[in-house]
Amino acid sequence: MSDFLNNHGVRTSRILARSDGNAYELAISEFYSVKRALRRMIPYLCKKEIEARAALDYCMDRITGNQLLAVFRTEVDAGDMPARLHSTSHTPASKGGIDEAIEETKD
Numbered sequence: 394m395s396d397f398l399n400n401h402g403v404r405t406s407r408i409l410a411r412s413d414g415n416a417y418e419l420a421i422s423e424f425y426s427v428k429r430a431l432r433r434m435i436p437y438l439c440k441k442e443i444e445a446r447a448a449l450d451y452c453m454d455r456i457t458g459n460q461l462l463a464v465f466r467t468e469v470d471a472g473d474m475p476a477r478l479h480s481t482s483h484t485p486a487s488k489g490g491i492d493e494a495i496e497e498t499k500d
Contacts, residue, residue, distance in 0.1 A: 395419060403430045428452045444468055 395405040398419075406420035421427050431449040438445055447464035450456045 398430065401429075401433070402426070403433075424452070 395408050398405050398421075403426040404422050405426070406422060409418045410416075411418055421430050428449065431445050431452065435442060435445050435449065444465060447456065447461050451458065451461040
């Protein structure tokens with residue numbers, strides 16, 4: 394899968410198996426690649442379409458970090474997403490919100 398994405402202009406990490414063995418994780422390393430991957434994946438998603446659309450809206454500065462987390466919280470409450478969320482007051486993505494979020498997770 395990472396070769397396919399890399400061949401289509403999306404830079405990725407290696408695909409890693411999660412410890413429970415039920416899923417795989419793929420990290421996308423560049424902001425542009427995140428937007429590109431989301432745009433191309435959304436038509437094929439079922440379970441994570443809502444989260445992907447919200448993430449794309451955040452990347453396109455249509456919603457704030459708090460609004461993105463509100464969508465994620467709704468999905469957690471519905472049982473469709475694991476509960477690993479932190480509150481934020483981040484600005485839109487293009488204004489450094491992603492960098493702020495990454496720095497907060499390092500603390």
